[in-house]
Amino acid sequence: MNKNNRMSKRLLNYVIVLLVCLISSAESFAQGTKFQVKGNVTDASREPIVGATIKVKGTSQGVITNIDGEYSIDTRSNAILEFSYIGYVSQEVPVSGSKIINVTLQEEVSKLDEVVVVGYGTQKKISVTGSVSNVSTKEIAKIATPSLSNTLGGQIPGIVTRQATGEPGYDQASIYIRGFGTWTNRSPLILVDGIERDMNTINTEEVESISVLKDASATAVYGVRGANGVILITTKRGQLGKPKVTLRSEYAVLTGLRYPEYINAAEYAGLMNEARDNAGVANMAYTDEEIELFRNGSSPYLYPNVNWVDEVLKKNTTQSITNLNITGGTEVVRYFVNVGYTTQSGLYRDNGDNAYSTNSRVNRYNYRSRVDVNLTKDLSVELGVGGIIQNRNFPGKSQYDIFYAIRNTSPLAFPVKNPDGTPGASPTYLGNNPWGMTTQSGYETQNWNTLQGTFSARWDLSSLVTEGLSVSGRFAYDHYYSNNKQYYKDFEVKQYMGEDAEGNAIYNILRNENIKNVTLAESANRAIYYEVAANYDRTFGMHNITGMFLFNRRDYVNLRNTDRTGSVPYRRQGIAGRASYNYLQRYFAEFNFGYNGSEQFPKGKRYGFFPSVSLGYVLTNEDFWNRNWWISNLKLRGSYGTVGNDISSSTRFLYLTTMNMNVSAGYMGKEGNNYMAGIMEGQTGNQNVTWETAKKLNVGFDLGLFNDVVSLQVDIFKEKRDGILITRKTVPVLAGFSGASIPVGNLGKAENKGIETALEVKKRVANGLFYSLRGNFSFARNKIIENDEPKPKYEYQDARGRRIDQTFGLVALGFFKDQDDIKNSPKQTFQSTVRPGDIKYKDINGDGVVDEYDKVAIGDPRTPEIMFGFGGTVAYKNFDVSLFFTGAAKTSFFLEGATVYPFLNGEGTWNVLREVYDNRWTSETAATAKYPIVLNANSYNNYQTSTMYMRNGSYLRLKSAEIGYTFKGRLIDKMFMDNIRLFCNGQNLLTLDYIKIVDPESNNGVGNYPMQRTINFGFQINFK
Structure with a gap:
């Protein structure tokens, strides 16, 4: 048992x-046997997809494909792999014991599932009913410039950019959206990661996307700041996968463009004689022997021949930009970090004898990081930190002073240097030696530090409250600090008079060297922003409803300003909301509003309500549209709403009346021989002052053809701007107001309307060939409705009904041929004596006299009404080539002032352009002349604004071009790299225009630092 x-x-x-x-x-x-799966991911053309994500379903484990589209991942035999890539349909593939899995991803049939950044959120492109455009960051990267604002010109329909100068540190572009409908502040609101920040503090390598919001539907949530449009810049964030390191470095040679070409000393002396002869002066300024001395250069100190442009400016300079970034992450934590260094030198010639540099120069370090953390499946936080550390260096004299001196100083005024090396001079010019002002007047350094911090959190309440509900918060702290040091001196000024009997130089001392001052200044600003928001997004069967409600506030304060008004914080706060509905992705309706307050205005008038509504209809989502296979997308949309502009004056608190203290003109009597300073009325307040309002209407459509290979976007818009802030012009002086004390009022009215379109063709064909073509066009025309000006004597001189910035001037009929022509023509009243060769003007009102009453609207506005851009990219296997052109039309440029007026302040003053010299009126050139006779004194008749000096400002510019080659393969793989790309690109490579003597984008003729052509060489390494 x-x-x-x-x-x-x-x-x-x-x-x-x-x-x-x-x-x-x-x-x-x-569980399945654990082993490694390998393979590749390609598109329909069998081309490898770089950066595709392969993830083990139900886990956080994942990898991405390399440059050849290859991957390897450790998993189990019974796992399911998820393959995904932006713009392609995701796939799930069971492993089923296979060790090699190759996948072909199909492109999404429509682009409508793309996510677009909009005001305070994102939306799928199919649901966007407003006018929103996006910039390709790939195209931006092809423009080698430290200023992000200079990359947008021509890239987006409706964007107008103007770069006034090429000087490092000051080369940012002014930006307008859809022209402008006001004559006050015209700049758009610019937000970086939802915070108002300077876009030029952002490095192009840090940018993920740029959205431009144009109509009221898109900008109403910004209320009182939305009238001029909004630019949203989103910085990069981490991507799922193992760490990816990218190094990009580029070196550029910059060449100055359109340097002014002036005549030489011999020609200048001869022209002075000619001017005297034309004026009937018997004595000539120079003898033939003296003119020959200027020409042959045998006595350069007494008879100099100086090209001041060449003495002050170099032909070329350099620029280098380097960026290193790291990105990666898991389902829990994702991160992006970028650091960069930019250095750019100016075109000024430096003096090697100084212990310091007087050339303009910028050295800038930029940094930015962004970390996203999923604390739980419902709660996520984000932390972003960025900023720049920048040092700028300039000559002791300003850009304006230096270029003014170049224009003002003739080639025979004095030598560049005296025999002893000191700056040349004469009693007329004293210390205005352009070379001396650039190299001997000291220097200025500017140190600028910016810190930008953002923290945000999002809590999904779907499981706690109701499906689709979430709340979020954001806090931002920005600090800006700068300190400037200016070491400025008056250099020694002495005139070379020749030599004594012993051969010693004789000088006339005009000014001794004087260290004038050393100025130290600092400034500090702080901005604090916070917002809380609730969002709702839920689908009920065939209906989708979304909503957003938000409160925000921003305080901006100057921490170093001792002025009473300047030290008061700038504060804005308000609420914003959005509600949208769509049915079966066919019919869309959206309501947006902003209710904002600004401390610029008096109590009781600080808040305003700015609503908008928009509708959309996607015809191609209708069942009956399946027959029209070649039209893959057709969406109609329209919007109407009201937005505002509260930055209509640089003066704060316009509702307050101010008094100026200790004003010498407001004397209170005398104490002995001294007048006692008193008080005087300053600003006259207006208790009814408020913001501008803009009522905007927009209708448009989006069209996609052949599975969106071809896409077309068209918008027609109209805006009526009311309450534009202007200084009263109809208030008579007898009412007690004059000059600065005249009160301002919201009396201006204007209209702006136009059309814009964007076309794109993208196609990937067999054998590794890809091409894309794109172009955009915009036309915007404004009109003044009311400007509070008294009605003029003649209706044709009324600015109402004309375009904003319309130039008024005389209509030139050519030049007077002889005395009989002068006798038989209307009397010209701008100077007592009129001669043959003077400009002949049209008598508009027919009264027999040409005077101020004959000035009419001439030409087009300086800001172009038409802007366009077009270009394309072709890539074949490892090669890629791209070109992009920008252009403008319906714009006029007026050549005025010293640019084209020889001897503006009397003979011997101002340089003379060769263009004017070669095309001036003489008895021999009367039939072909483009400029009037030259006289030895002011010729007020010939210096009037007129069509004589008007030029067509249209231009076509090869804005950028790039060629690149990507190296990849086993050798690169052994070097722990995915690929290496070498590229060469250029900017401002070719310009076709009608002006020739100055850049067509310039605002100030030849009186500014020149624009530059950039030839850039670089490489980009993507490490494993």
Whole structure:
């Protein structure tokens, strides 16, 4: 019995062991055998997809493909792999024991699932009913410039950019959206990651996307700041996968463009004689012998021949930009970090004898990081930190002073240097030696530090409250600090008079060297922003409803300003909301509003309500549209709403009346021989002052053809701007107001309307060939409705009904041929004597006299009404080539002032352009002349604004071009790199225009630092 029991126990033990083994085997079988899966991911053309994500379903484990589209991942035999890439349909593939899995991803049929950044959120492109355009960051990267604002010109329909100068540190572009409908502040609101910030503090390598909001539907949530449009810049964030390191470095040679070409000293001396002869002056300024001395250069100190442009400016300079970024992450944490360094030198010639540099120069370090953390499946936070550390260096004299001196100083005024090396001079010019002002007047350094911090959190309340509901918060702290040091001196000024009997130089001392001052200044500003928001997004069967409600506030304060008004914080706060509905992705309706307050206005008038409504209809989502296979997308949309502009004056608190203290003109009497300073009325307040309002209407459509290979976007818009802030012009002086004390009022009215369109063709064909073509066009025309000006004597001189910035001037009929022509023409009243060769003007009102009443609207506005851009990219296997052109039309440029008026302040003053010299009126050139006769004194008749000096400002510019080659393969792989790309690109490579003597984008003729052509060489390494 005992034996049987022992046998039974032994058998039971065997059974238990067997069961355990079976259970373990079953569990092992259920989990699958662990091994490595390899493969590649390609598109329909069998081209590798770089950066595709492969993830084990149900886990956070994932990898991305390399430059050849290859991947490898450790998993189990019964796992499911998820393959995904932006713009392609995701796939799930069971492993089923396969060790090699190759996948072909299909492009999404429509672009409508793309996510677009909009005001305070994102939307799928299909649901956007407003006018929103996006910039390709790939195209921006092809423009080698430290200023992000200079990359947008021509890239987006409706964007107008103007770069006034090319000087490092000051080369940012002014930006307008859809022209402008006001004559006050015209700049758009610019937000970086939802915070108002300077876009030029952002490096192009840090940018993920740029959205431009144009109509009221898109900008109403910004209320009182939305009238001029909004630019939203989103910085990069981490991507799922192992760490990816990218190094990009580029070096550029910059060449100055359109340097002014002036005549030489001999020509200048001869022109002075000609001017005297034309004026009937018997004595000539120079003899033939003296003119020959200027020409042959045998006595350069007494008879100099100076090209001041060449003495002050170099032909070329350099620029380098380097960026290193790291990105990666898991389902829990994702991160992006970028650091960069930019250095750019100016075109000024430096003096090697100084212990300091007087050339303009910018050195800038930029940094930015962004970390996203999913604390739970419902709660996520984000932390972003960025900023720049920048040092700028300039000559002791300003850009304006230096270029003014170049224009003002003739080639024979004095030598560049005296025999002893000191700056040349004369009693007329004293210290205005352009070379001396650039190299001997000291220097200025500017140190600028910016810190930008953002923290945000989002809590999904779907499981706690109701599906689709979430709340979020954001806090931002920005600090700006700068300190400037200016070491300024008056250099020694002495005139070389020749040599004495012993051969020693004789000088006339005009000014001794004087270290005038060393100025130290600092400034600090702080901005604090916070917002809280609730969002709702839920689908009920065939209906989708979304909503957003938000409160925000921003305080901006100057921490170093001791002025009473300047030290008061700038504060804005308000609420914004959005509600949208769509049915079956066919019919869309959206309501947006902003209710904002600004401390610029008096109590009771600080808040305003700015609503908008928009509708959309996607015809191609209708069942009946399936027959029209070649039209893949057709969406109609329209919007109407009201937005505002509260930055209509640089003066704060216009509702307050101010008094100016200790004003010498407001004397209170005399104490002995001294007048006692008193008080004087300053600003006259207006208790009814408020913001501008803009009522905007927009209708448009989006069209996609052949599975969106071709896409077209068209918008027609109209805006009526009311309440534009202007200084009263109809208030008579007898009412007690004059000059600065005249009160301002919201009396201006204007209209702006136009059309814009964007076309794009993208196609990837067989054998590794890809091409894309794109273009955009915009036309915007404004009109003044009311400007509070008294009605003029003649209706044709009324600015109402004309375009904003319309130029008024005389209509030139050519030049007077002879005295009979002068006698038989209307009397010209701008100077007492009129000569043959003077400009002949049209008598508009027919009264027999040409005077101020004959000035009419001439030409087009300086800001172009038409802007366009077009270009394309072709890529074949490892090669890629791209070109992009920008252009403008319906714009006029007026050549005025010293640019084209020889001897503006009397003979011997101002340089003379060769263009004017070669095309001036003489008895021999009367039939072909483009400029009037030259006289030895002011010729007020010839210096009037007129069509004589009007030029067509249209231009076509090769804005950028790039060629690149990407190296990849086993050798690169062994170097722990995915690929290396070498590229060469250029900016401002070719310009076709009608002006020639100055850049068509310039605002100030030849009086500014020149624009530059950039030839850039670089490489980008993507490490494993």
